[in-house]
Amino acid sequence: MRREGDVMNFVQRIWEFFSRKSTAAQGGGDKAILKQKASGKMTARERIAALLDPGSFHEYDLFVEHAGKDFGMADKELAADGVITGSGLIEGRPVCVYAQDFTVAGGSLGFMHARKITKVMDHALKMGVPIIGINDSGGARIQEGVNSLAGYGEIFYRNTLASGVVPQISVILGPCAGGAVYSPALTDFVFVVDKISRMFITGPEVVKTVVGEEISMEELGGARVQVETAGNAHFFARDERECFGQIRKLVSFLPDSNRRKAAVAAPKAPKAAYKIEALIPKDSKIPFDVRDIVRALVDDSDFFEVQEHFAPNAVTGFGRIEGETVGVVGNQALYLAGVLDIDASDKIARFVRFCDAFGIPLVTLVDIPGYLPGSDQEHGGVIRHGAKVLYAYSEASVPKITVILRKAYGGGYIAMCSHHLRADFVFAWPTAEIAVMGPEGAANIIFRNEIMGADDPEEMRRVKIKEYTDKFANPYVAAAAGYVDAVIPPGETRASIAHALKVTRDKEEARPARKHGVPPF
Amino acid sequence: MSETEAVGFDRLALENGVFETRLTAKYVARKPYEKKDPRVVKAAIPGVVAEVRVKPGHAVRRGDALLVLEAMKMLNRIQSPLDGTVKAVLAAAGEKVAKGQPLVELE
Incomplete structure (x- = not known):
């Protein structure tokens, strides 16, 4: 009798469990x-x-x-x-x-x-x-x-x-x-x-x-x-x-946590449709879609964009190079000429900090004409928002690889992971223009008197812009100072980044002791 | 694939020259700067006019209460920014006013 009761009890209990579970579910x-x-x-x-x-x-x-x-x-x-x-x-x-x-x-x-x-x-x-x-x-x-x-x-x-x-x-x-x-x-x-x-x-x-x-x-x-x-x-x-x-x-x-590296996938070549030379317009005034350049660089041309719809003048996202996850940041000349503004600064800074926190190397593609002028920007605090980009890049201790594609002017050049913010590798294409200002702006200031005093100021302006362009709108002035590590043809970009990733794999960088920094939130 | 062949770029003037590009909706919708006219007193926050204390023709001194605006559960005294005369009262007691709506015009 006792045994039979135990069996009943067991069956009842199992039945009760399933009943409770199905009610809750x-x-x-x-x-x-x-x-x-x-x-x-x-x-x-x-x-x-x-x-x-x-x-x-x-x-x-x-x-x-x-x-x-x-x-x-x-x-x-x-x-x-x-x-x-x-x-x-x-x-x-x-x-x-x-x-x-x-x-x-x-x-x-x-x-x-x-x-x-x-x-x-x-x-x-x-x-x-x-x-x-x-x-x-x-x-x-x-x-x-x-x-x-x-x-x-x-x-x-x-x-x-x-x-x-x-x-x-x-x-x-x-x-x-x-x-x-x-x-x-x-x-x-x-x-x-x-x-x-x-x-x-x-x-x-x-x-x-x-x-x-x-x-x-x-x-x-x-x-x-x-x-x-x-x-x-x-x-x-x-x-x-x-x-x-x-x-x-x-x-x-992504890695599971900051204690681990992101899983390495089997390396894949970019798709044949994305040939980097074919993507660059002959006319340097015509913008290209920097996402196509990214697709020409990453494995299987698989670029997973983060915040695709916000501040499209900057591009952020993940891809792989030789199987290893990288965080890609790029200025997007297709929108607002690729300027840094409040929104783009927030977008870039946050992404950079995420990658740094989780040990994901950063690849930065630079094509920046400067900052967006306007009262809405200045009054909206573009100074403190823009400063976030400088802070995030300077703070980041993961491998930092920068490729200057075309424009890199003024503060934008510094901000976009320049040598000065401790990029580990700075590559520049022959089409790079690394200068304190764009030729038009610079010529107007440096040659103001010559232009104003000329019989034909417009002609003189053109002459001086060309003079400035010939002298400074290239990668060689920065390369001469050692701010660019190598000028590379566009076709060698992926191989150069892959090499840089290998060299930086065990990067170590000492930082002063502190509780935490005070970024311009 | 590549959008670079697309025609019809907009032009954007920056410090470093004029660039062919596309404008974003947010950029196009940005508000142009408006110079402030101290003679037009506007509602800094939306609310309900609780009390109007001046009439056209009244002489006011800087700091005088022009009206009381109930907003965010507080009774806010709206003060005159200058010494002058009330030209027009543009809101009545009990009226709901939006942010930036002119309340009193001075001269």
């Missing part, structure tokens, strides 16, 4: 799930499945219960407290992940919900693996009051501690408003999806009441605005599947 139930899908969104579990290698997800804390006591919350059951956490694999490499479940109390963040997130963050930090957070939440769980705010604070603190230690990725797949936006803002890369992502500090209603502006959610903080105008987000996808593909691709370029 149903999230907010069929109705809420249908609503989620009707709005074009995947469920939290579908998202995790789409992000990770098939079958690789292991969940933590499925049976965590919420801590709300007031306003009738004590009797309510919230499956998994509205957030799914755990670890899984991306191309066989471990990552930690959490996904807020909008079907459970609108994905609202209560105390235990936050504790599940901070637990998986702590885990990622300790194990040295990337953390990926999928945000889809109405915000703080108001019934839990200040405990909900405490939860956010704990997340932000960990985001800051983890910064530069493990790659942190945020995915915005629904609303992410108010204080909640600050977790993504503290992470390294933010992914958004058209028509689904919404980020703002204060929503359209508050904006209308307080400021009197009428603006839709999409226009105020939709995906496009975030990637194009605000620059808060780094990657834009048309749908969720595309977004998860982008995340997997990004992760493939």
